[in-house]
Amino acid sequence: MSVSGLCEVCQRPAVDHTCDRCGNLVCDRHxxxxxxxxxxxxxxxxxxDPADPTGTGDDMPDGVDIYRF
Ligand SMILES: [Zn+2]
Ligand SMILES: [Zn+2]
Incomplete structure (x- = not known):
């Protein structure tokens, strides 16, 4: 609840999360x-596409990552 600022992706003033990888403050959508x-x-x-999180893999089966290696 102490998080404040704008989403690094869409600039919405409703950030709820901090990225564990890069530290960006982002909203729930991102x-x-x-x-x-x-x-x-x-x-x-x-x-x-970072602006289209619904297209980044939510529709993909979980096992798809296996084939990338
Ligand atoms: Zn956002
Ligand atoms: Zn990040």
Missing amino acids: FDARREICSECVTQIEGG
């Missing part, structure tokens, strides 16, 4: 609760 990282880091890890 935070991956499963990994505890922001959507920009998800993009860097998985590829995709």
